[in-house]
Amino acid sequence: MQNEKHTAEEAASVATRVAGAIGKGLVAGLIGTAAMTIAQMVEMQLTGRGASNTPYKAAKKVFGVKAKDKESKKTISNLMHVAYGATWGVPRALMAEFGVDGASGTMAHFGAVWGTELTVMPSLHVMKPVTEWKPKAISEDMLFHSIYAVATGLAADALVRWSNEDDED
Numbered sequence: 001m002q003n004e005k006h007t008a009e010e011a012a013s014v015a016t017r018v019a020g021a022i023g024k025g026l027v028a029g030l031i032g033t034a035a036m037t038i039a040q041m042v043e044m045q046l047t048g049r050g051a052s053n054t055p056y057k058a059a060k061k062v063f064g065v066k067a068k069d070k071e072s073k074k075t076i077s078n079l080m081h082v083a084y085g086a087t088w089g090v091p092r093a094l095m096a097e098f099g100v101d102g103a104s105g106t107m108a109h110f111g112a113v114w115g116t117e118l119t120v121m122p123s124l125h126v127m128k129p130v131t132e133w134k135p136k137a138i139s140e141d142m143l144f145h146s147i148y149a150v151a152t153g154l155a156a157d158a159l160v161r162w163s164n165e166d167d168e169d
Contacts, residue, residue: 021097024159029089032152055080057126106153
């Protein structure tokens, strides 16, 4: 009986930690997305580059969403960008919650996020494979995803650390 009680308490503790990490991850992902978006907006102002419609193309392909006009495409792209970034914060916070934090957590997270973009988007036929990109485009995309991963990682690590400090009180 004692072992069963102990096991149930451990399971409840893990479930609570996972649930908390999901919330922290969504917040961290939003912070990372905001940082990435600001960097992209600055770059677009400096270079005159327009916003990407790849998020819209992915939403259309995956969810069957169809925009009525350019403004709707822009709105859908922005919503997909934010939802995607917020969602990717969850695994980063889960890593932090269970001990993979700091630079190692951020590097693993960056690899997962950028690697997914570079494999999934071309497989959906909404983006060219990275092998067909110009070096400048690769470096810019890597930079933006690095900004996202670092900001998300710092936020996730801080949120988990603060939460765990509160639990100790």
